[in-house]
Structures are given as structure tokens and as C-alpha cells.
Amino acid sequence: MAIGYLLIQARTAHDALPLSGAQIWVLDGQEKSIYHLITDESGETKKVSLETLDRSLSLDPNYQGTPYISYHVLAFANGFNTVHIDGIPILEGETAIQPIEFVPMRQSQRVPEVTEIQIGPPAVSMSGRRYQEMPDTDPQVLRQVVIPNPITVHLGAPGSAASNVRVSFPDYVKNVASSEIYPTWPGAAMRANIYAIITFALNRIYTEWYRSRGYSFDITNNTAYDQYFINGRNIYESISLIVDQIFNEYVRRQGQNAPYFTSFCNGTTATCPGLSQWGTVTLANQGLTPLQILRSYYPKDVEIAETNIITGVLSSYPGTALRTGSTGLDVQTIQTYLGRIRRNYPAIPAITDEAGVFGESTKAAVAKFQSIFSLAADGIVGKATWNKLSYLYTSVTRLAELNSEGTSLGIGTLPPSSILRLGSSGQDVITLQYLLNVAAEFNSAIPAPVQDGNFGIETGQAVAAFQSTAGLFPDGIVGPLTWQALYEIYLGAEDVIPPDSGTGVTEYVVRPGDTLWLLAQRFDTTVDAIKKLNGLTGDDLQIGQVLRIPTAESSDGSYFEYVVRPGDTLWLLARRYGTTVDAIIRLNGLPDDNLSIGQILKIPSAGETPAPYFEYTVRSGDSLWLLAQRFGTTVDAIKRLNGLSSDNLSIGQVLRIPNG
Numbered sequence: 001m002a003i004g005y006l007l008i009q010a011r012t013a014h015d016a017l018p019l020s021g022a023q024i025w026v027l028d029g030q031e032k033s034i035y036h037l038i039t040d041e042s043g044e045t046k047k048v049s050l051e052t053l054d055r056s057l058s059l060d061p062n063y064q065g066t067p068y069i070s071y072h073v074l075a076f077a078n079g080f081n082t083v084h085i086d087g088i089p090i091l092e093g094e095t096a097i098q099p100i101e102f103v104p105m106r107q108s109q110r111v112p113e114v115t116e117i118q119i120g121p122p123a124v125s126m127s128g129r130r131y132q133e134m135p136d137t138d139p140q141v142l143r144q145v146v147i148p149n150p151i152t153v154h155l156g157a158p159g160s161a162a163s164n165v166r167v168s169f170p171d172y173v174k175n176v177a178s179s180e181i182y183p184t185w186p187g188a189a190m191r192a193n194i195y196a197i198i199t200f201a202l203n204r205i206y207t208e209w210y211r212s213r214g215y216s217f218d219i220t221n222n223t224a225y226d227q228y229f230i231n232g233r234n235i236y237e238s239i240s241l242i243v244d245q246i247f248n249e250y251v252r253r254q255g256q257n258a259p260y261f262t263s264f265c266n267g268t269t270a271t272c273p274g275l276s277q278w279g280t281v282t283l284a285n286q287g288l289t290p291l292q293i294l295r296s297y298y299p300k301d302v303e304i305a306e307t308n309i310i311t312g313v314l315s316s317y318p319g320t321a322l323r324t325g326s327t328g329l330d331v332q333t334i335q336t337y338l339g340r341i342r343r344n345y346p347a348i349p350a351i352t353d354e355a356g357v358f359g360e361s362t363k364a365a366v367a368k369f370q371s372i373f374s375l376a377a378d379g380i381v382g383k384a385t386w387n388k389l390s391y392l393y394t395s396v397t398r399l400a401e402l403n404s405e406g407t408s409l410g411i412g413t414l415p416p417s418s419i420l421r422l423g424s425s426g427q428d429v430i431t432l433q434y435l436l437n438v439a440a441e442f443n444s445a446i447p448a449p450v451q452d453g454n455f456g457i458e459t460g461q462a463v464a465a466f467q468s469t470a471g472l473f474p475d476g477i478v479g480p481l482t483w484q485a486l487y488e489i490y491l492g493a494e495d496v497i498p499p500d501s502g503t504g505v506t507e508y509v510v511r512p513g514d515t516l517w518l519l520a521q522r523f524d525t526t527v528d529a530i531k532k533l534n535g536l537t538g539d540d541l542q543i544g545q546v547l548r549i550p551t552a553e554s555s556d557g558s559y560f561e562y563v564v565r566p567g568d569t570l571w572l573l574a575r576r577y578g579t580t581v582d583a584i585i586r587l588n589g590l591p592d593d594n595l596s597i598g599q600i601l602k603i604p605s606a607g608e609t610p611a612p613y614f615e616y617t618v619r620s621g622d623s624l625w626l627l628a629q630r631f632g633t634t635v636d637a638i639k640r641l642n643g644l645s646s647d648n649l650s651i652g653q654v655l656r657i658p659n660g
Contacts, residue, residue, distance in 0.1 A: 004052040004090035006234075008037065008045040008073065012080070012102045014444065015392065017344050018043025019102050022077040025563055026050070029632030031072060032603075033561040042347045042372045047095065055092035058182040061268050061278040066121065067091070067182070074563045075100050078508045082112040087119040088234050094183045095237040097374055103443055107488065108471030111596065117232040118626070123180045123223055124277045127269040145259060147248050147310040148205050153229050154217040158210065164217045165231050165444070169310075170247040170387070173198055174235040177243065179228040181277055183236035186284035192293040194242055195304065196262040196275050199251040200227055202307075203259040240374050244384030248308065251294060254301045262298065274298070310387065322381040326358040334381055337393040338365045345372060415483035422476070424455040432478055435486040436462045443469055508547045516541065517591075525550045526589075559587060559602040564595045576614030576657075579604045618653040633658045 006026065010019040024045055026035040037045040050071055057067030068089045075083040080102040088096055105112055149169045156162025167175070176197050181190065204210065204219045204226070211218065221229035250259045267276025275297040283293045294302055318330045332355050342348040348368045353359035363379035370377040373388055381389070416428045433449050436459070440448035446466050449459040463482065464474040470485040508519065516527045516539050530536070533548050541547075562573065570581045570593050581593070587602045595601075616627070624635045624647050635647070641656045649655075 002052050002054050002092040003049045004068070004092055005047050005049055005095040006071065006088065006090060007047045007095060007097050008039065008075070009097060009099045010039045010043040010045075010075065010077070010102060011099060012104070014101075019077055019080075022075060022080075022100070022102065024100075025074040025561070027072040027074065027563075029070065029072075031562065033563070034071070036561065040347070042345055044372070050090045052090045052092050055094075055184045058091055058184045059281060061281070066125075070119075073098060073100075075102070076112070076563075077102050080104055080112065081109075082114045083117065083232075084114055085117045085119065085232070085234075089119065089121070091182065091184050091236075096234040097237055097240065098234040099232070101232065101444065103445075106469055106471055107485075115232075117230075119230055119233045120626075122178075122182060123228040124182065124266045126223075126266070145202060145206055145250065145257060145305075145307045145309070147202070147307060148218055149310050151201065151205075151219065152217040153231075154210075154215070154220040154222075155229075155231055156220065157222045158213075158215060158220055158225060169201075170243055170384075171235075172201070172229065173247055174240050174243045175231075175233060176201075176227050176229050177239045178235045179230050179233060183238045185281050187242070188288060188290050188293060189280040189284035190239065191242055191246070191290040192275070192280045192284070193264070193277060194239070194246065195249070195251055195290060195294060196264050197227055198247060198249065199259045199262040200264075202250050203261050206259055237374060241376060244375055244388070248310065248383070249304050249306050251298065251302050252305045253299055254303055257305075260298060260302055262294075264297075318386075321383075322358055322386075323379070324358055324360070324363050327356055329356065331358045331362070332356040334366070334386070334389055335362060337389045338362075338369060341369065341389070341392050345369070347372065415480075415487045417480075418478075420455055420478040422455055422457070422460050429455050429459070432463075432486070433459060435490050436466060439466050439469075439486065439489045445469055508549050515539070519547070519549065559604050562601045562603050564599040564601060568595055569593070570595065572615065573601070573603065577603050614657055616655050616657045618649045618651055618655060622649055622651075623647070624649065627655070627657065631657050 008024050010022040010024075011017065012019050018039075018041065020039055020041045020043060022039040022043070024035075024037040024039065025033050026037065026048060028034055034050070035048050037048070039045055050069070052069045053067055055067075057063050057065070060067075068091045070087040070089055073083075073085040073088060075085075081104075083100050083102065085098065085100070088098060090096055103115070147169050150166040151169050151172050152164050152166050153172065154160075154162060154164050173194065177190070177194050180197065181193050183190070185193075201219055210220075220226045221231075251262055252258060252260055263272055263274030264277060265272040265274065267278045275294070279297070280293050283296060288296070291302075291304060322331055322334060335351050335353070335355060338348060338351060342350065342365070349361065349364050351365050352361045366381055366385065367377045367379040369375075369389065370379070370385055373392070375385055375388060416431060418424075418428045420429060420432055432455070436446065437448045440446040440462070446469060447458070447462045449456075449462045460476040463478055464476040466486070467474040467476075467482060470482075472481055472485060516530055516536075520527045520530060527539070529550050530547060531539075533550055562577075570584055570590075573579075574581045574584060583604045584590070584601060585593075587604055616631075624638055624644075627633075628635045628638060637658045638644070638655060639647075641658055
């Protein structure tokens with residue numbers, strides 16, 4: 001039996017805070033629960049093993065099937081929106097690391113919203129033609145080759161209305177590599193492809209390919225123009241380790257500074273003048289080095305160069321690795337970084353060494369930091385560890401001094417009485433911009449404006465975005481309601497993360513719409529158990545009340561757990577899993593047929609014969625291929641069962657889906 005691995009990392013506030021106590025369900029292709037996990041103080045679950053296919057299939061360019069098994073993840077956390085990730089590819093012997101960015105619920109929300117992330121197959125397996133434009137003959141260029149940290153990615157074609165996301169450059173490269181190729185490939189092949197990916201992105205930056213045309217991003221994720229990026233997808237540990245070593249190295253021609261335009265395609269269903277992704281596997285198996293592979297596709301005089309200009313990092317790497325016995329200011333710097341990061345990641349042990357002396361406690365802290373962030377845990381601060389420390393320190397210190405920075409800005413606890421709009425300036429505008437920066441740390445939809453005291457277009461856009469997330473009319477004008485909402489975020493920022501769940505109990509803050517029955521259903525417990533644990537004599541709850549919720553007991557095998565999703569009904573679930581509505585109602589003690597998104601249902605499984613098919617209503621974004629992947633069947637089987645002659649689907653169309 002082939003086995004792969006999955007590890008979940010729960011974060012919030014742009015990686016600055018780990019999220020402990022998050023509830024994670026790992027589901028199979030039928031969406032049956034395989035694992036129920038809870039994140040620890042570092043925001044991580046344990047690594048779990050999952051069945052998959054033989055890795056040799058992902059090394060064969062002629063294999064026509066999918067060389068892995070996909071799994072799904074549902075993630076819940078008290079006070080945060082829900083995340084559903086569809087189609088995480090698990091390959092034999094590889095560890096898939098799935099980051100989950102939790103966004104806090106707005107105060108106006110009664111129930112969590114669901115963020116859907118679809119991963120799907122890597123670009124190397126796609127049959128569509130890849131076309132990547134060559135730069136202009138006289139492009140606008142930067143004076144130096146720099147690493148953009150973060151890089152801004154447009155999630156669509158250049159002229160589309162798709163959104164932009166900002167991610168650290170190493171994380172962008174890891175995402176693209178995990179989206180383009182298989183992590184099972186030989187090391188030399190993976191390195192050659194990653195060099196091409198890095199250099200392609202740096203060429204877009206160096207030539208200001210999109211910025212010079214008036215776009216507000218650096219690169220797109222559309223494979224007709226750029227390289228594949230799936231926002232929110234998993235990365236692979238083997239790819240991550242390589243990227244951490246070489247993310248600031250790129251391909252150039254000898255005697256030139258500019259990153260070479262490293263175009264590429266899969267080399268089987270699509271060919272191009274540049275690198276063949278499948279061809280790199282063949283060359284690596286012949287013993288060629290990454291540079292020799294690159295010279296097989298690009299000019300013979302290409303070389304690997306390095307840039308140490310990384311924008312957005314507090315200080316540059318000193319050039320020499322720090323290890324046990326090192327001394328000086330650079331050691332003191334990383335000790336300061338680790339000491340501050342430890343406040344958000346308490347699993348990192350305290351450093352007791354003298355300031356500026358790299359002793360055993362510094363090594364232990366470095367090794368634990370590396371382990372948490374999927375770096376090689378050798379206790380040595382090399383380039384990758386230094387830059388990750390710098391990046392994390394930058395992130396956490398933006399959240400660190402909320403009280404002291406707020407006090408120095410004269411924020412206090414009462415909002416200003418001024419009305420601010422486009423053209424306003426002064427101290428109240430600085431206060432506004434600071435509060436918007438705080439809000440942006442907890443919601444990526446809010447841009448963080450420069451704190452310059454001038455209410456310009458950028459600040460107006462941030463105000464409107466904040467108003468939208470807060471349920472206010474997004475007019476970009478700051479009046480009493482907007483001030484109040486900003487202060488509620490600011491004064492409650494330190495309390496936005498729920499307490500550690502502890503052993504057998506999780507703490508929950510009551511929100512509008514909560515009832516004891518709904519909470520019992522959500523956390524797979526009973527009303528009586530919650531009342532007994534909290535000493536309650538009645539059923540009434542108060543908004544803001546802190547309840548202790550007992551954790552769910554494990555199944556005895558007579559049922560499996562299912563997390564309710566949009567569109568589910570008891571009748572559909574009964575048809576799908578070969579049971580009856582009455583059996584589900586009895587097993588769960590339901591008073592009626594109503595279901596809530598995120599509700600945990602027990603579905604009878606012992607002694608039941610699954611129905612030959614279940615019915616599914618087509619939703620926006622569905623395709624036969626996606627449905628076949630999701631439900632563990634084939635496109636032909638669905639078409640046969642429904643008498644379909646084409647692949648076209650209509651929203652609202654009812655399909656029969658084969659069981660198993």
C-alpha cells in the first residue's frame with residue numbers, strides 16, 4: 001500500500017499568529033471523515049498518513065491517469081470563517097503541508113462564511129497549450145535585480161477583474177512549484193524547474209512587465225501569460241526545502257545582469273522554445289546537474305547568479321551561517337527576533353545564553369523555529385532561516401506593540417469626533433491609518449495604507465474595504481459608525497484568538513444566534529453536557545459569554561462523522577450514504593429536518609448497503625471532471641448514468657452520481 005502524508009498549519013493575521021484549538025477534518029473522496037484533528041499551540045496538527053498511488057506513476061510522462069489520490073479538508077475555529085479545501089494531492093512518500101489562513105468573522109455575521117479553495121492537478125498534467133510572452137525588445141527595467149517580498153499576484157488574466165494577493169516571495173515560489181510539477185521528481189529536475197520558476201518571476205519584476213503598463217500587480221497566475229499559482233493550496237516539504245535554499249538565486253547569461261526569460265511548458269502535450277518540464281526528469285535520470293539541464297534548453301552560457309537585495313526584510317543576511325560558538329551583533333539580532341516571535345509561538349524555548357553568544361539554548365530555539373516553519377531543523381541560521389526569521393519578526397512586530405504604539409499615537413479608548421474624507425489631513429488621519437493597519441492584520445481583504453497623515457485614494461480604498469467587512473455602507477467616509485467599528489477591532493485585537501482548548505475541553509465565546517442546541521450539534525456533544533460543565537441552570541446565553549465545551553467522543557464504528565455543507569439536505573445525505581432520513585435523525589437526536597452549515601452529523605455506516613447512486617444539484621464552478629474527482633468516480637461513469645452526450649452542465653441541473 002502506497003502512503004503519503006498531510007500536515008495542517010493554522011495561522012491568522014498573515015502568519016503572525018498561530019491558531020491553536022482549530023478543528024480540522026480530513027475527508028476522503030466521498031467526503032467521509034478520516035481524521036478529526038485539533039491544532040496545537042504552534043497552530044499545527046500532527047502529521048497523518050493517507051493512502052495513495054505508487055509514486056512511479058508520477059514519474060511516467062505517458063501515464064494517462066491521475067498519479068495520486070486527492071483528499072479534502074474542512075477547518076473550523078471559534079469566531080473565524082470556515083475553510084473548505086478541495087482536492088489536496090497526496091503522493092507516495094511526500095509530505096503535503098497545507099496552510100490555512102483563518103479570517104475572523106465580522107461582528108454582523110450570525111454564521112461563519114465558507115471559503116472554498118480548489119486545488120486540482122498540476123500544470124504539467126494539463127493538455128492546454130502554454131504560451132508565455134517574450135519581453136519587449138526595449139523593456140523598462142529596474143537598476144538592480146531584487147527579490148520582491150512580498151510579491152503581488154493577480155488571480156486571473158491581466159485585464160480581468162480578479163483580485164490580487166500579496167505573499168512572501170519564497171512562499172510564492174513554493175506554491176508555483178507545487179502547482180506546476182510533481183514533488184516525486186529527481187532532485188536535479190526539481191531544482192532546474194524551480195530555478196526556471198524563480199527566474200521567470202524575477203524577469204517580470206526586473207522588466208516591470210505589468211507595473212509599467214499601469215497594472216497594480218507583479219505577475220498573474222494565468223498560464224496563458226505566466227506560471228501557475230493556486231491561492232491557499234498546499235505545498236510539498238521536498239519542494240519547500242529546495243526553495244528555502246535557492247529562492248534568491250536566478251538564471252542569467254554570462255556578462256549580463258538581467259534574469260533570463262525562462263519560458264517553459266510540459267514538453268508532452270505542449271512544446272515551446274524553452275524548458276521541457278518532463279524532459280528535465282529524463283535528463284536528471286541521466287545524471288545531469290541542474291545547471292546542465294538548464295543549458296540543455298537555454299543558451300549554453302547561462303549561469304546561476306544571486307541577489308541579496310530583498311525588499312521588505314529588516315536586515316540582510318550577514319553572509320556567513322550562525323551556529324554554536326558564533327558571537328557578535330548578528331547573533332544578538334537573531335536572539336532578539338526569536339525572543340519576540342516566541343510570544344506568538346510559545347513552543348519555541350526561551351534563550352538563556354548571554355546576549356550575542358550562540359550557545360545551546362539559542363540552538364534549541366533556532367531548531368524549534370525551523371521545525372515549526374518546515375525548514376531543515378539543524379539549529380544553524382543559514383540564509384533560509386535568517387530570512388524567515390526576519391519575515392516573521394516583521395509580521396509579529398506589526399501586531400506586537402498595539403498598546404504602546406496606540407498610546408504614542410494618542411488613540412486612547414474613545415474615537416475622535418471628526419468626519420474624515422478624501423483630502424482630510426492631520427493627527428486624526430494618522431490615527432485612522434494606524435487603526436486600518438491593525439484591521440488589515442486580521443483581514444487580508446483590507447489594504448494597509450501608509451501612515452502619512454494624508455487622506456488620499458489609498459486610504460479611501462482601505463476605509464471602503466473595512467466598511468464592507470464590517471457590514472457598513474462602503475462610502476469611504478469616516479463617521480461615528482466607522483470610528484466605532486475601528487475601535488472595536490483595535491480594543492479587541494488581543495482577544496481575537498480563542499484560548500487554548502486544553503485536554504478534553506475547548507472554550508467558546510457566545511456570538512449572536514448561538515443556542516445550546518446549535519453548539520451541541522456543532523461540537524458533537526449534548527446540551528446537558530455543556531450545562532453540567534458550565535454549571536448552567538437554564539438555556540439562556542449572553543453574547544460574549546465564555547462557555548467550556550466538552551470535546552467529541554470518538555465513533556464506535558457504527559457511524560462516521562460528516563460536516564454539513566451548503567446545499568446539503570437530510571434526504572440527499574440519506575440517498576448518498578445508503579441510509580434513511582429517520583436513521584440520521586434518530587442517531588443525532590434532531591428535532592426536525594433543518595441543517596446548519598458546519599454542523600457535525602453522525603451518518604449510520606454499519607450493516608448498510610450503499611445506494612448505487614445519489615443525486616447532486618449542479619452549482620456555479622462545477623464541471624464533470626471536478627465532480628468525478630470530488631466523488632471518486634469518472635467522467636464517463638457520470639455521463640453514462642445520466643445519458644449525457646456532452647460535458648456541458650447547467651446550474652441547477654440534477655445529476656446522478658455513482659456511489660464509490
